[in-house]
Amino acid sequence: MTVELHPQFKTKSGEPITIGAGSGTAVKALKRADPTNTELLDGIVDRLTYSINVGYNHLDTAEVYTTHPEIHKAVVKSKAPREKLWITTKYIAASPHVGKTSGSPSKFVKEALEELDTDYIDLLLIHHPFFTTDSAGIELEDAWKELIDAKKAGHVRYIGVSNFAVEHLKRIIAVSEKEGKEYYPVVNQIEYHPYLQNQSEGVVDFSKEHGILIEAYGPLTPLFRITDESGNVIEDHPLKPILPELSKKYKKSEAQVLLRYVLDKGILPITTSSKNERIKEALEIYDFKLSKDDVELIDTEGAKFPYRAFFKGRF
Numbered sequence: 001m002t003v004e005l006h007p008q009f010k011t012k013s014g015e016p017i018t019i020g021a022g023s024g025t026a027v028k029a030l031k032r033a034d035p036t037n038t039e040l041l042d043g044i045v046d047r048l049t050y051s052i053n054v055g056y057n058h059l060d061t062a063e064v065y066t067t068h069p070e071i072h073k074a075v076v077k078s079k080a081p082r083e084k085l086w087i088t089t090k091y092i093a094a095s096p097h098v099g100k101t102s103g104s105p106s107k108f109v110k111e112a113l114e115e116l117d118t119d120y121i122d123l124l125l126i127h128h129p130f131f132t133t134d135s136a137g138i139e140l141e142d143a144w145k146e147l148i149d150a151k152k153a154g155h156v157r158y159i160g161v162s163n164f165a166v167e168h169l170k171r172i173i174a175v176s177e178k179e180g181k182e183y184y185p186v187v188n189q190i191e192y193h194p195y196l197q198n199q200s201e202g203v204v205d206f207s208k209e210h211g212i213l214i215e216a217y218g219p220l221t222p223l224f225r226i227t228d229e230s231g232n233v234i235e236d237h238p239l240k241p242i243l244p245e246l247s248k249k250y251k252k253s254e255a256q257v258l259l260r261y262v263l264d265k266g267i268l269p270i271t272t273s274s275k276n277e278r279i280k281e282a283l284e285i286y287d288f289k290l291s292k293d294d295v296e297l298i299d300t301e302g303a304k305f306p307y308r309a310f311f312k313g314r315f
């Protein structure tokens with residue numbers, strides 16, 4: 001059912017990766033508010049297991065989500081061979097959301113391998129670039145060098161970044177240049193949807209020009225996340241009347257139209273839901289394509305309403 005949109009990314013057993021099943025936004029406030037709340041954690045395991053069983057081979061986690069154990073449990077429950085799955089995790093150097101971070105990427109990799117109970121990570125990202133020696137005890141270039149070293153040691157198959165602007169990409173590419181082609185970043189995971197077609201100026205083009213795949217988090221933002229600063233839902237935005245029309249035209253849900261839009265832009269969506277039917281539906285986007293005109297319509301209408309849901313004030 002999947003198409004080989006990004007043939008450079010295959011699981012260890014050689015299958016192209018699907019869109020990603022997220023495990024971040026399910027953890028409220030990005031941490032276990034109550035570590036004894038096993039109901040919540042079991043729910044995440046169940047949804048991830050279901051995701052694997054219906055065909056996702058791409059799971060997205062991060063240090064800050066604290067969902068490595070749930071990812072591991074889901075892999076075991078699904079009985080999927082490890083090499084048929086693609087697991088992305090993210091190192092965070094400093095976070096306003098968590099007191100504890102692992103410190104250095106090398107320490108994080110060791111912990112992640114244990115928590116995931118695996119001997120390799122498919123893709124390791126730096127979660128965001130907003131740290132310095134003062135705030136986190138490590139500089140961006142040094143952190144990136146540790147990702148390169150983790151790849152050299154065979155602990156990770158690919159390395160990349162998240163929430164990086166062009167200036168940050170340039171800084172790490174300068175480090176990679178000294179190491180050789182295979183140590184360049186291969187992914188930049190950023191917020192991406194019609195209302196945020198460039199998380200920061202020029203980042204999509206720059207990433208594409210440098211062979212860096214953009215992964216889109218928040219791809220469904222126009223459907224449910226549009227609020228004013230006080231959190232009140234904004235009902236009136238340009239895609240509100242257009243998405244139902246496209247949904248009717250393609251006989252697909254509005255969510256499927258938005259996910260397909262992202263794919264049609266050459267970008268790989270990461271999505272999630274607490275509802276099994278939506279998880280399954282999100283994967284059913286490989287059997288249709290939006291016309292060039294409809295992609296342009298979404299581009300044009302989306303650009304009229306710039307909206308950022310994550311990392312407000314950082315770019």
Ligand SMILES: NC(=O)C1=CN([C@@H]2O[C@H](COP(=O)(O)OP(=O)(O)OC[C@H]3O[C@@H](n4cnc5c(N)ncnc54)[C@H](OP(=O)(O)O)[C@@H]3O)[C@@H](O)[C@H]2O)C=CC1
Pocket residue numbers: 021022023024025026060061127162163189190216217218219220221223224253255270271272273274275278310
């Ligand atoms: N690198 C980074 O900094 C970040 C990474 N991420 C990663 O990306 C993943 C996905 O991000 P997220 O922003 O949640 O992705 P989405 O934009 O796909 O939003 C997911 C939300 O959409 C709702 N939803 C799903 N399907 C539908 C539908 N058919 N109709 C209406 N609403 C729907 C879900 O609610 P419901 O449960 O009710 O279905 C869910 O809460 C995260 O889990 C995380 O792994 C996310 C943010 C930042």
Ligand SMILES: O=C1Nc2ccccc2C1=O
Pocket residue numbers: 023024025030062310311
């Ligand atoms: O999943 C996530 N939700 C977030 C909210 C704020 C900052 C980062 C993230 C994630 O990575």
